Amino acid sequence: MIEKNKDEAQKTAKELANEQEKLDILARASNVKGQQLVISPSGGVERENELRQFAFGNIEDPEKKFNVYYKGIQKLLLAHLPKGKQNKAARRFIYEEKNTYLTRGKRINRFGIRGADSRMGYIVDAEEMLEVIMVWIMQNGTMVDLFNNLRDLNIAKGYGKRNF
Numbered sequence: 001m002i003e004k005n006k007d008e009a010q011k012t013a014k015e016l017a018n019e020q021e022k023l024d025i026l027a028r029a030s031n032v033k034g035q036q037l038v039i040s041p042s043g044g045v046e047r048e049n050e051l052r053q054f055a056f057g058n059i060e061d062p063e064k065k066f067n068v069y070y071k072g073i074q075k076l077l078l079a080h081l082p083k084g085k086q087n088k089a090a091r092r093f094i095y096e097e098k099n100t101y102l103t104r105g106k107r108i109n110r111f112g113i114r115g116a117d118s119r120m121g122y123i124v125d126a127e128e129m130l131e132v133i134m135v136w137i138m139q140n141g142t143m144v145d146l147f148n149n150l151r152d153l154n155i156a157k158g159y160g161k162r163n164f
Contacts, residue, residue: 060123068126069119073098076133081143090143097150101129105159128153 077098081091100107102118102125109115132153136146154160 065119065123065126068123068130072130073126073133076130076137080137087143090147094143094147094150097147097154098129100159101150101154101157102126105154105157107160 077094081087081094096108099114099118102121103114103116104121104125106114106116132149133146136149139145141149
C-alpha cells in the first residue's frame with residue numbers, strides 16, 4: 001500500500017512537471033508581441049503589426065483590385081510584350097498562364113470557356129502576379145522567361161500545366 005501511494009505521488013509529480021512545462025511554453029509564446037520587421041518602400045526597416053495585417057490584409061477592395069489589374073498587370077504586359085500579329089500566339093500563351101493563376105487554376109476548356117474571371121480573382125493573387133511581372137521587367141527577361149516563371153508559379157500552386 002505504501003508503494004501504491006508512492007507511485008501515485010510520483011505520477012502526480014510527473015503530471016505537475018508536464019503541466020508546468022506547458023505553462024512555461026505558453027508564457028514564452030506570450031512574449032511575442034505580433035510584430036515583424038519589414039522593409040519599407042523607402043528602403044528602411046520598420047516594425048509591422050502582424051495581427052493588423054492578418055485581420056485587414058485580405059479585405060477585398062474593388063478600387064485597389066481594379067488598379068492592380070488594369071493599371072498594373074495589364075498596363076505592364078501591354079507595354080512590355082512584343083506587339084504585332086507574328087507575336088499574337090506567344091502573347092496568348094502568356095495571358096493563359098496569367099489568367100490561370102488569377103483564377104486559381106481555371107484553364108480554358110476545349111470550348112473556349114474558362115468558367116472564371118481573372119479580373120475578379122483574389123487581390124493577393126493579383127499583387128503576386130504584379131510582382132512577378134515587375135521582376136521580369138527589371139531583369140530584362142524574354143517572353144520565354146516570363147512564360148516559364150508563370151508556368152512554374154502555376155505548377156507550384158498545384159494548378160497544373162497546359163499541354164501546347
